[in-house]
Amino acid sequence: MNRGFDQKRSAPTASGQQQTLIMRPLSELMRETVAKLTGVLGKHALPHTERIFEHLLCCSHTDLYLDGHRNVDSVLTDRLDAIVCRCLDCEPLDYILGTTYFFDREFIVAPVVLVPRPDTERLVEQVLCHEKARQLCFADIGTGSGIIACILTEQRPQWNGVGIDVSPRALSVARRNVRSEGIGLVCSDLFRAFRALRRFDFIVGNPPYIKSGDIGGLDESIHRFEPLIALDGGNDGLAFFRRLAREAPAHLKAGGSLYCEIGYDQEDAVRSIFSAPPWDRFRCFRDLAGNPRVIIVCNRG
Numbered sequence: 001m002n003r004g005f006d007q008k009r010s011a012p013t014a015s016g017q018q019q020t021l022i023m024r025p026l027s028e029l030m031r032e033t034v035a036k037l038t039g040v041l042g043k044h045a046l047p048h049t050e051r052i053f054e055h056l057l058c059c060s061h062t063d064l065y066l067d068g069h070r071n072v073d074s075v076l077t078d079r080l081d082a083i084v085c086r087c088l089d090c091e092p093l094d095y096i097l098g099t100t101y102f103f104d105r106e107f108i109v110a111p112v113v114l115v116p117r118p119d120t121e122r123l124v125e126q127v128l129c130h131e132k133a134r135q136l137c138f139a140d141i142g143t144g145s146g147i148i149a150c151i152l153t154e155q156r157p158q159w160n161g162v163g164i165d166v167s168p169r170a171l172s173v174a175r176r177n178v179r180s181e182g183i184g185l186v187c188s189d190l191f192r193a194f195r196a197l198r199r200f201d202f203i204v205g206n207p208p209y210i211k212s213g214d215i216g217g218l219d220e221s222i223h224r225f226e227p228l229i230a231l232d233g234g235n236d237g238l239a240f241f242r243r244l245a246r247e248a249p250a251h252l253k254a255g256g257s258l259y260c261e262i263g264y265d266q267e268d269a270v271r272s273i274f275s276a277p278p279w280d281r282f283r284c285f286r287d288l289a290g291n292p293r294v295i296i297v298c299n300r301g
Helices: 026-057 061-066 074-088 093-097 118-130 147-155 168-177 212-217 239-251 267-273
Strands: 008-012 018-025 071-073 099-102 105-108 137-141 160-165 183-187 200-205 252-261 279-286 292-299
Touching: 018 026, 026 061, 026 071, 026 074, 026 093, 071 074, 074 093, 093 099, 105 147, 105 168, 118 147, 118 200, 118 252, 118 292, 137 147, 147 160, 147 168, 147 183, 147 200, 160 168, 168 183, 200 239, 239 252, 239 267, 267 279, 267 292
Parallel strands: 137 160, 137 200, 160 183, 200 252
Antiparallel strands: 008 018, 018 071, 099 105, 252 292, 279 292
């Protein structure tokens, strides 16, 4: 790293002439960026700023502060300005940078897939807690960026998974995230591409569960930038759960479980949908905020 305090240096232009690059201290730029982003991001302005600079400088979080006096040239500040402008327009930083973190692993994301949230980590944790068999095959419905299937097969290398999504563009993102040979990707509207005889040990998914009429009232970063198909659960937000209740039993082994993320106010409604045979043993688990978040229901066959 450049630890000097020179305020200017020269760089050659395309014509071979020297162009003066203005140098500014990293710590100063970080303070200015936090101030710019606070109006839109509030308390999240600082962690967003740190992540932006880690990305631009290809450095660790620690290095940002150990080398705060490092000088940054105007080429990098131009890139910084472009990122900040997009943040001020409410575009999610994950889309701007093209990556996100889930279960401490970096994943590629794009506007054709949802930005993963901590609630979905709760879903993955429940699967890992309840599925004990060494050799299992599962389906990850609405796989999107593939984060659920990837983490499950990385945590349990003996498992095999099939990531299912109706969007070919989403699957192209998932394909870039897959590291395990134990994951296959299938373009399908739920199970329509599968024969009825294909049965999984368990099925997991984060289905769309937002009411159609509520999407416009979501945070601007969500309703303007994230894919509608992955958010819209129909008039009451429950359309996808009804389909699962009807269609999943044909593809789930007797005794196998279905794991789904749900909305914070949907426990009773989803319980009712899965109250008829062959579904049994409905359970609901709460997120860190105490809200109902993950349901598990068993196919008794």
